[in-house]
Amino acid sequence: MLKKILGLSPKLESDGSYSPSKLALMIGTSKKTDYENISYNQYKGEKTKILVIFTEEKNLKMKNGKYFSTGNHPVEALLPMLHLKNAGFEFEIATTTGKPVVFEMWAFPDNDIAVNTLYYDLKSEFDNPVKLSDFINLSSHRPEDYAAVFIPGGHGAMIGIPEDKNVDKVLRWADENELFTISLCHGPGAFLATTLDDQKFLYEGYNMAVFPDSVDNQTPMFGYLPGKMPYGLSEKLKSLGVSLMNTKMDKTVCLDRKLITGASPLASNELGKLAANTLLKELS
Numbered sequence: 133m134l135k136k137i138l139g140l141s142p143k144l145e146s147d148g149s150y151s152p153s154k155l156a157l158m159i160g161t162s163k164k165t166d167y168e169n170i171s172y173n174q175y176k177g178e179k180t181k182i183l184v185i186f187t188e189e190k191n192l193k194m195k196n197g198k199y200f201s202t203g204n205h206p207v208e209a210l211l212p213m214l215h216l217k218n219a220g221f222e223f224e225i226a227t228t229t230g231k232p233v234v235f236e237m238w239a240f241p242d243n244d245i246a247v248n249t250l251y252y253d254l255k256s257e258f259d260n261p262v263k264l265s266d267f268i269n270l271s272s273h274r275p276e277d278y279a280a281v282f283i284p285g286g287h288g289a290m291i292g293i294p295e296d297k298n299v300d301k302v303l304r305w306a307d308e309n310e311l312f313t314i315s316l317c318h319g320p321g322a323f324l325a326t327t328l329d330d331q332k333f334l335y336e337g338y339n340m341a342v343f344p345d346s347v348d349n350q351t352p353m354f355g356y357l358p359g360k361m362p363y364g365l366s367e368k369l370k371s372l373g374v375s376l377m378n379t380k381m382d383k384t385v386c387l388d389r390k391l392i393t394g395a396s397p398l399a400s401n402e403l404g405k406l407a408a409n410t411l412l413k414e415l416s
Contacts, residue, residue: 142198142358149191149199151238153355160356163243166401167211172408174220179279179415182216182314183224184209185299185322186261186284188231189291194359203234205286207400208317210247212282215404217250219412221279225254228296230263236286239397264298268305275309279411285317285343285397287357290365294324300331307334307390312414314407316385316394317343321365327372336373339388341395342366347381 142150152160186209191199213223227233235258241247251258267273281302283289293299299322306313315322320342326334345364351357370376377395378384384395385402387410394403 140355142355145201147191149201150358151201155354156351156356157238159354161239163241165207165211165241165244165247167214167244167246168401168405169246170215170218170405170408172219172412175279175412175415176220177415178276180220180222181224181278182221182280182282183226183267183278183302184213184282184284185264185293185302186225186227186233186258187286187288187291187293188227188229188234188261189288190234192287192291193362194357195362196359198358200287200357201236201238202287202291203236204284204288205317205397206235206237206240206247206251207397208286208319209235209284210250211400212284212314212316212404212407214246214250215408216282216411219408221411223254223257224262224267225257226262226264226267228264228292228298230261230266233258233261234288236288264296264302268298268301275305275311278309278311279415280312280314280407281306283313283315283319283322285315285319287318289319290321293322295328296325297328299325300328303334310390312390312392312407312411314392314403316341316399316403317396318365320369320393324368333372335391337375338391339375339377339386340369340391340393341377341384341386341399342369342374342393343396344379344381346379
């Protein structure tokens with residue numbers, strides 16, 4: 133009762149899941165982002181497309197059995213996409229099943245004009261994404277047309293995506309064809325798909341910036357998460373041979389070979405700049 137009075141209790145949603153508490157929203161979200169509207173020398177080559185793999189799942193089960201109302205974090209998705217769009221790239225939106233993209237709308241920066249504009253420009257594609265298996269099976273999806281695969285963060289990236297064999301196929305397709313792979317926060321949970329069927333982890337020995345488990349472990353105390361995470365993502369990646377470049381929820385970004393990663397929602401703008409500048413440099 134005291135937690136509820138102090139705004140520390142997660143909010144119970146109509147479907148039985150929990151979204152962050154009032155205090156958690158005050159601490160962890162903002163109505164406006166730190167997006168920098170940079171004028172890039174736009175890419176003019178053939179590799180104009182970026183495949184963006186979103187989650188269509190909303191509820192992540194915690195260790196205590198409660199469900200966190202999640203999805204893709206809007207800032208972690210849309211800020212990097214703004215930079216990539218400004219650099220001359222276009223997007224192909226996909227989910228594993230073809231169901232509509234789910235965003236953490238409680239984290240949406242309502243007062244950010246740039247973010248809102250891109251969101252509504254792509255709204256029909258978010259509502260009608262490509263099914264990932266269809267992307268794999270269509271011969272028209274030539275690797276020479278693509279620059280990168282982008283997997284946004286949000287805790288929803290840890291629902292189903294790490295266990296999806298088609299995600300593994302796409303990540304290996306990107307690696308084999310020397311495309312860039314971009315992700316941040318909990319998005320690198322998708323990389324676990326490359327260990328399915330006892331395969332060797334595709335990113336063993338890589339440096340990465342990933343959301344730290346230490347922060348996930350603290351957030352139930354002020355009602356961001358309704359319980360402990362089902363497993364620690366950063367420690368799981370570390371156990372597979374990843375070198376973690378951050379220990380805090382900060383603006384750390386990392387480029388290692390064709391992999392570009394960021395630590396948290398705070399790194400969204402920096403990740404977008406790094407991705408845009410790297411793709412322009414490498415593809416021009």
